[in-house]
Amino acid sequence: MSIRLLARELYRLQQEVERLRRELEACPPEERPRREALLRASERERDRLRAALEAEKDRSRP
Numbered sequence: 001m002s003i004r005l006l007a008r009e010l011y012r013l014q015q016e017v018e019r020l021r022r023e024l025e026a027c028p029p030e031e032r033p034r035r036e037a038l039l040r041a042s043e044r045e046r047d048r049l050r051a052a053l054e055a056e057k058d059r060s061r062p
Contacts, residue, residue, distance in 0.1 A: 003060065006053040013046040 020039040027035050 001052070001056070003053065003056050006049060006056055010046065010049045010053055013042060013049060017042050017046055 017039065020035065020042055024032065024035045024039055
């Protein structure tokens with residue numbers, strides 16, 4: 001995957017994580033476990049993509 005595509009997807013995931021954090025603060029207690037799970041999954045995916053982007057950047061350097 002190109003650096004540009006990785007960066008674009010990383011940005012999208014960062015925005016999603018922020019949105020999920022805001023929703024978690026405002027959600028009713030009975031929805032909290034489900035939303036926390038969604039947030040954790042999004043954070044893991046964001047972190048995985050961030051690592052992939054860094055690896056791709058390192059690989060493309062001379």
